[in-house]
Amino acid sequence: MINSMGxxxxxxxxxxxxxxxxxxxxxxxxxxxKVIGFTHSKTDSEVNLESPNEWIRWECGKESKLRKHLEKxxxxxxxxxxxxxxxxxxxxxxxxxxxxxSKFKFLDLFEDIARKNKSPTKKEIWINTSEAELLPALNxxxxxxxxxxxxxxxxxxxxxxxxxxxKLVIRKIILGPFKSELNPxxxxxxxxxxxxxxxxxxxxxxxxxxxxxxxTYLLFPLKEFLNFLYCQIxxxxxx
Numbered sequence: 246m247i248n249s250m251g252x253x254x255x256x257x258x259x260x261x262x263x264x265x266x267x268x269x270x271x272x273x274x275x276x277x278x279k280v281i282g283f284t285h286s287k288t289d290s291e292v293n294l295e296s297p298n299e300w301i302r303w304e305c306g307k308e309s310k311l312r313k314h315l316e317k318x319x320x321x322x323x324x325x326x327x328x329x330x331x332x333x334x335x336x337x338x339x340x341x342x343x344x345x346x347s348k349f350k351f352l353d354l355f356e357d358i359a360r361k362n363k364s365p366t367k368k369e370i371w372i373n374t375s376e377a378e379l380l381p382a383l384n385x386x387x388x389x390x391x392x393x394x395x396x397x398x399x400x401x402x403x404x405x406x407x408x409x410x411x412k413l414v415i416r417k418i419i420l421g422p423f424k425s426e427l428n429p430x431x432x433x434x435x436x437x438x439x440x441x442x443x444x445x446x447x448x449x450x451x452x453x454x455x456x457x458x459x460x461t462y463l464l465f466p467l468k469e470f471l472n473f474l475y476c477q478i479x480x481x482x483x484x
Contacts, residue, residue: 257318259283260325264425268439271295305343308350320369321355323348328387328427337386344390349397359413369414376421376461403476419465421456432457
């Protein structure tokens with residue numbers, strides 16, 4: 246939780262050079278946090294009052310090389326991703342690798358770091374999926390990749406062992422369409438979305454939902470509840 250974090254000072258944000266990443270960075274900087282920005286870009290290395298305090302360049306598929314940087318982070322926000330705009334929309338492998346598998350590698354790595362963490366303060370990881378996890382986005386490769394990472398996060402959270410739950414908080418961020426370079430007709434502004442994420446993070450909820458679509462607020466809690474029940478069945482038969 247943000248307001249009660251006390252000694253939680255280091256925020257890591259992937260996709261920090263994107264529209265939402267920039268607004269999250271500015272917001273956390275204004276609140277007095279140190280922000281470490283992870284980016285693929287070779288141009289976003291400037292450091293000023295609205296940028297991350299530190300830029301880290303990384304490559305998809307080489308997440309394990311970031312371990313020493315991730316060990317310094319209290320809250321990791323996974324916000325990177327791609328949206329293939331081509332009409333053919335055939336680049337499924339790239340979408341799945343970046344939108345789903347890369348985020349899951351970050352999650353696995355951060356879970357291992359949290360498990361070995363000696364501090365009594367829990368680490369947190371917030372993963373931006375999208376309402377395209379369940380709802381149409383007129384982009385099959387994007388929808389498949391978001392559905393995959395959404396399922397992976399749900400199973401990961403529900404199947405954590407008790408000791409890890411004491412050291413790691415997992416949150417899933419479900420966002421509706423917001424304005425960005427990839428979605429210039431998005432309804433919500435990145436500034437509005439970043440503030441809502443910050444405010445809702447003060448609740449104990451696993452789901453952070455921000456969308457103009459009321460159906461999203463019905464479907465996702467139901468889906469997560471059914472996933473929880475399924476995992477309880479798995480636990481029962483395992484024992």
